[in-house]
Amino acid sequence: MNVYEEYKKKLVSAEEAVKIVKSGDWVDYSQTCSFPEDLDAALAARRDELEDVNVRNAISMKPVQVVEQDPDQKAFTYNLWHCSGIDRKYVDQGRAFYSPMLFRNCGSYYTRGYAPVNVAMITVAPMDKNGYFSYGLTNCCMQEMLDAADHIILEVNPNMPFVFGMECDHIHISEVDYVVESTKPLGIAPGGAPSEIDKKIAGNIFPYLYDGITLQIGIGGMPNALGGLIADSDLKDLGMHTELMSDGYLKLYQAGKITNKKKLLNRGKGVFSICNGSTDLYEFLDHNIDIMSAPMRYVNNPETIRQLDHFVSINGCVSMDLYGQVCSETSGTRHISGTGGQLDFVTGAYAAEHGQAFLAMSSTFKDKQGEVHSRILPKFTAGDVITTPRTQAPRMVTEYGVAQLSGLATWQRAEAIISIAHPDFRDELIKAAEEQKIWRRSNKR
Structure with missing residues (x-):
């Protein structure tokens, strides 16, 4: 032919x-x-x-x-x-x-x-x-x-x-x-500038990172802030294994932080499944022998992730309740995003021997009328879709800290979750926890 x-x-x-x-x-x-x-x-x-x-x-x-x-x-x-x-x-x-x-x-x-x-x-x-x-x-x-x-x-x-x-x-x-x-330009999604809250959240996650880890990070202001922190740090020999490659990774490659030398699987190769970002990112990937794409059934398979050992997954979420249930795709019944690979990576990171998973969000948000609402709720009742069940909730992060939830009783979870809520909402969350019979003692400071 x-x-x-x-x-x-x-x-x-x-x-x-x-x-x-x-x-x-x-x-x-x-x-x-x-x-x-x-x-x-x-x-x-x-x-x-x-x-x-x-x-x-x-x-x-x-x-x-x-x-x-x-x-x-x-x-x-x-x-x-x-x-x-x-x-x-x-x-x-x-x-x-x-x-x-x-x-x-x-x-x-x-x-x-x-x-x-x-x-x-x-x-x-x-x-x-x-x-x-x-x-x-x-x-x-x-x-x-x-x-x-x-x-x-x-x-x-x-x-x-x-x-x-x-x-x-x-x-x-x-x-x-x-x-x-066609010669149409490809769609781009360059990462936005991180907010002050994004920087605080990134700063709360950063102490958990160390040389040689393999990173999966999502897209948005917080991953960009974290990428900047890592790029300016002494961390070295990081790896990439991610469903979505974004500009956050470009920063890390350009700073020499990602070498993929310590990965136990696909050593020497950064792995992704889909990519969107800036034109600079697309040009970086063109004929780049150091990086390879792979099907989602491989990249997101918890059995694949388990083999990466020192694996760290960092993704965003929309809200959570005092039981540790996490919503990452709706606000009430309003659809925002999708399940995507969040549960895949939470599951895989836990299976990895030294794996860690973080789900991050700001503690509050403002509605169109300017009213401030807590992203941490007593319980989900408005039709919010549960993305990560309470049985798999990992380390939860806001600008007020990190709450590790695995293995905790309901009262321990409530205390840990309220400790990372905005201070203006903690009293009413404590009252709700008492009414829901998941409160043992106050953590008010």
Whole structure:
């Protein structure tokens, strides 16, 4: 086979490619940076021709045209494995729907037939001389999704970096129906500047870190603050094993803190499954032999994490109650994010011989009217979705300290949790704990 002739034969416009979609189909965009921007716009333009087309994606980084151009959902229904800020607005407006999942199991939903795919549309890096396209920044459950698809369309974009992978990281020209070319910039999600509270939370976690640990950190102001602390510290020979690679890791690589030399598994290699961040991060990953992508079923598998021994997982959450139940995806019934890999990493970190897991949040938040509310609640009663059950709650962190919950009785948990609540809310939390019969003595200072 002459792969270049095959490429030319399959090269069409986005408008021509999306004609393969029929009413009633399930169309999959995969996740985050694999979003096929030109194909999405071309599909949206067919809104008057189609009915009951389901589109599946996760962590949208740009406005999604099948949503924007079909506000009444006459043609398209938008479904999400995980929510970004853009997706949260769509869900708030009733224009998108969340699919509950654990990231380590996401691929199996495709292989077991729970998530049908009639047409897959994904962005990939340009073809190499052997006819292969790198999946670039998204490994995740890409291969399982493509294997389940009846038809595959590639949106080839030179802005997508070539990323080396452990497995399931590329596709051959012979396996696809159509190729479309695009030069659109990839979606970016550069980390925001950390707040003073983010810095305090990071400062509370930092003493638990030491040379040679393998890090999994989430995305946002607090991980960026922690990355800055580590970059300016004497810590050395850290490792990376993470579901999502963000700019926090770029800081650590640039400061020489991550070498991956002490990892017991995949020694010498930083491992991630999906990536979003800045253009600088994407350029850093292009043909970087020191880093490899891997499927989520491997990266997020607690058995994989267990083998990393000195493993530290740091993620954010939304709220918790006095029993140690943790919500990381809703505020009441309002959907915010998703389960993602939080429970995967909490489980895996505990299984690792010297593993540690931290879930962090600010102690309070302000609503739209400016009223301050505690993120630590007596009990969940407003429909909040429990992400991490009390039986697996790890070290909880606010700007007021760290509460280690494993092995504690209910009264001990209540004391530990109230000790990291905002002082203005501690008295009422103590009163609630007394009423709930989980209070033995006051820890008021």
